[in-house]
Amino acid sequence: MDLLEKFGYCPVCGSSHFEKNSPKSKKCSNCGFEYFMNPAAAVVALITNSRGELLVERRKMEPAKGTLDLPGGFADVNETAEEAVAREVTEETGLEITSAKYLFSGPNVYHYSGLDIQTLDIFFACEVKDTSALVAGDDAAECFWLAPEEIHTELFGLRSVRHGLQRWIESRS
Structure with a gap:
């Protein structure tokens, strides 16, 4: 399982609009925060x-x-x-x-x-x-x-x- 799938909510604003942005990141369309999955x-x-x-x-x-x-x-x-x-x-x-x-x-x-x-x-x-x-x-x-x-x-x-x-x-x- 892709670990990014486990993150359903933005850790900054709590929005459920936290969506896959690239193979290694998710981005919140509410506040703009982007989380990168690093090793x-x-x-x-x-x-x-x-x-x-x-x-x-x-x-x-x-x-x-x-x-x-x-x-x-x-x-x-x-x-x-x-x-x-x-x-x-x-x-x-x-x-x-x-x-x-x-x-x-x-x-x-x-x-x-x-x-x-x-x-x-x-x-x-x-x-x-x-x-x-x-x-x-x-x-x-x-x-x-x-x-x-x-x-x-x-x-x-x-x-x-x-x-x-x-x-x-x-x-x-």
């Missing part, structure tokens, strides 16, 4: 340990419950992407980020509560203070390290993470 910012952390193994999680919740994932999530309001990735990593793994280096980004669709949420996924190479502090938390059922040769992207439940992992693997060879 939500999401962050993904690629963290390796001293043996070159990648930190991986198993998803505790839908979407893709039970599949593999990388630490990450949505950026909060008034938060930079670097702050978001540091917060998400701490919430999900207990680890403290000391460095987050931008790698690449990609568009994604995150299916949540019956809706397709457009996202912009931002991938970071992250370093952590102490890998021994690893503990699964928040929406991670478990966390563990995988050697690069043991990574099978098809086991990762989210399309953007699979593509990002493939891109990361290719950049290392």
